[in-house]
Amino acid sequence: MRKKLRREKLVEIDLESGATLKSKAVILATGARWREMNVPGEQEYRGKGVAYCPHCDGPLFKGKRVAVIGGGNSGIEAAIDLAGIVEHVTVLEFSDTLRADAVLQRKAASMKNITIIKMAQTTEVRGDGNKVIGLTYKDRTRNELFDLDVAGIFVQIGLVPNTEWLKGDMELSRFGEIEVNSHGETNIPGVFAAGDVTNVPYKQIIIAMGHGSTAALGAFDYLIRSSVEDEAAA
Amino acid sequence: MRKKLRREKLVEIDLESGATLKSKAVILATGARWREMNVPGEQEYRGKGVAYCPHCDGPLFKGKRVAVIGGGNSGIEAAIDLAGIVEHVTVLEFSDTLRADAVLQRKAASMKNITIIKMAQTTEVRGDGNKVIGLTYKDRTRNELFDLDVAGIFVQIGLVPNTEWLKGDMELSRFGEIEVNSHGETNIPGVFAAGDVTNVPYKQIIIAMGHGSTAALGAFDYLIRSSVEDEAAA
Numbered sequence: 001m002r003k004k005l006r007r008e009k010l011v012e013i014d015l016e017s018g019a020t021l022k023s024k025a026v027i028l029a030t031g032a033r034w035r036e037m038n039v040p041g042e043q044e045y046r047g048k049g050v051a052y053c054p055h056c057d058g059p060l061f062k063g064k065r066v067a068v069i070g071g072g073n074s075g076i077e078a079a080i081d082l083a084g085i086v087e088h089v090t091v092l093e094f095s096d097t098l099r100a101d102a103v104l105q106r107k108a109a110s111m112k113n114i115t116i117i118k119m120a121q122t123t124e125v126r127g128d129g130n131k132v133i134g135l136t137y138k139d140r141t142r143n144e145l146f147d148l149d150v151a152g153i154f155v156q157i158g159l160v161p162n163t164e165w166l167k168g169d170m171e172l173s174r175f176g177e178i179e180v181n182s183h184g185e186t187n188i189p190g191v192f193a194a195g196d197v198t199n200v201p202y203k204q205i206i207i208a209m210g211h212g213s214t215a216a217l218g219a220f221d222y223l224i225r226s227s228v229e230d231e232a233a234a
Numbered sequence: 235m236r237k238k239l240r241r242e243k244l245v246e247i248d249l250e251s252g253a254t255l256k257s258k259a260v261i262l263a264t265g266a267r268w269r270e271m272n273v274p275g276e277q278e279y280r281g282k283g284v285a286y287c288p289h290c291d292g293p294l295f296k297g298k299r300v301a302v303i304g305g306g307n308s309g310i311e312a313a314i315d316l317a318g319i320v321e322h323v324t325v326l327e328f329s330d331t332l333r334a335d336a337v338l339q340r341k342a343a344s345m346k347n348i349t350i351i352k353m354a355q356t357t358e359v360r361g362d363g364n365k366v367i368g369l370t371y372k373d374r375t376r377n378e379l380f381d382l383d384v385a386g387i388f389v390q391i392g393l394v395p396n397t398e399w400l401k402g403d404m405e406l407s408r409f410g411e412i413e414v415n416s417h418g419e420t421n422i423p424g425v426f427a428a429g430d431v432t433n434v435p436y437k438q439i440i441i442a443m444g445h446g447s448t449a450a451l452g453a454f455d456y457l458i459r460s461s462v463e464d465e466a467a468a
Contacts, residue, residue: 202451210444
């Protein structure tokens with residue numbers, strides 16, 4: 001839908017339709033998307049056992065067995081968080097090592113209801129037609145398939161900011177997030193950003209809402225200051 | 235109610251009652267209060283014409299005449315903001331100079347419905363029993379009293395963080411605000427802060443709500459990491 005952003009006298013955004021939006025100030029809030037496993041059953045059971053936010057959906061699985069996909073910081077944090085609520089957590093990590101911080105790995109190892117399986121590639125989400133009943137994974141060492149019976153599957157293999165269209169146009173973090181300061185300002189004057197698309201530490205709706213307000217007030221500050229400069233220059 | 239905060243093995247907070255609260259992690263959210271004029275009528279007409287937040291209450295005075303008390307950045311920003319909504323804004327500044335940024339002063343000077351009166355000390359809020367009908371101010375140069383008929387009075391002479399009890403215990407900004415990073419962390423391990431009491435740029439409820447979530451997640455990160463260290467040290 002959108003294609004390119006640049007700063008001329010105004011901020012200009014080219015759309016794929018051929019149209020160009022022009023504005024004195026712009027707030028980018030294009031969000032982010034969870035990286036998906038892309039296996040059969042994932043889309044079908046999304047919201048029916050396949051989940052992406054442990055803080056949000058963890059309580060729905062109280063007393064049940066769940067799996068966490070991914071052994072990075074977010075995966076191991078999710079496992080620790082969930083272990084306090086659910087009966088048991090199995091973490092499936094694709095490679096032969098966890099990428100999570102050592103302190104998180106030690107914490108997870110100290111919890112009796114967390115099992116970590118490495119070299120495990122999820123190949124299918126299994127359900128009963130209404131909800132998740134388990135998953136199938138391939139043991140990549142032995143090249144064999146195994147079934148794991150779980151009620152919930154938390155996919156924690158990354159959050160992808162929707163900034164592909166901005167690459168080269170503005171400063172992005174190494175994760176592709178828009179870098180903002182405490183006023184929601186980006187590196188381009190008049191361009192602000194808010195929410196999950198930015199390098200804000202935690203991705204939660206209420207946090208994004210607050211940052212939307214911050215970016216709006218930042219843009220207001222910018223406009224009441226810059227309009228005078230424009231008039232002075234004119 | 236609270237008296238002193240210190241970090242021992244746990245974070246400890248002494249209360250005036252003599253009790254001591256102890257916790258692994260603490261989130262400080264004691265807020266801030268608007269600095270008041272302390273003149274007759276101010277309390278009586280608070281919420282009935284006496285207001286403190288132009289973004290919030292400005293629209294209530296659409297088409298009416300209002301006063302802004304204070305010629306600092308927040309006062310002049312309020313005047314510029316309000317001038318787009320109300321019929322006319324009079325800014326009353328106590329001293330003989332405005333402290334607001336020059337660019338804001340130029341912007342305010344360029345707007346036809348803003349009048350700025352310096353050396354003006356508000357002495358009374360006048361009302362009809364139900365709502366504000368005006369104010370009285372002293373011209374400090376001539377030492378004479380004048381009446382100004384306005385429907386709204388926006389008091390913009392500062393926001394005071396509720397941190398008097400923390401002075402000397404932790405790092406505060408020159409305005410007395412608790413300094414936090416993007417994870418809501420203060421300079422004391424295990425002590426987090428959120429909302430208007432911190433050095434966050436804009437004071438709005440939705441922003442404080444988001445930062446409450448950030449501080450809670452920051453504390454969660456801290457706890458799942460520190461508990462392992464405690465166990466390792468034990």
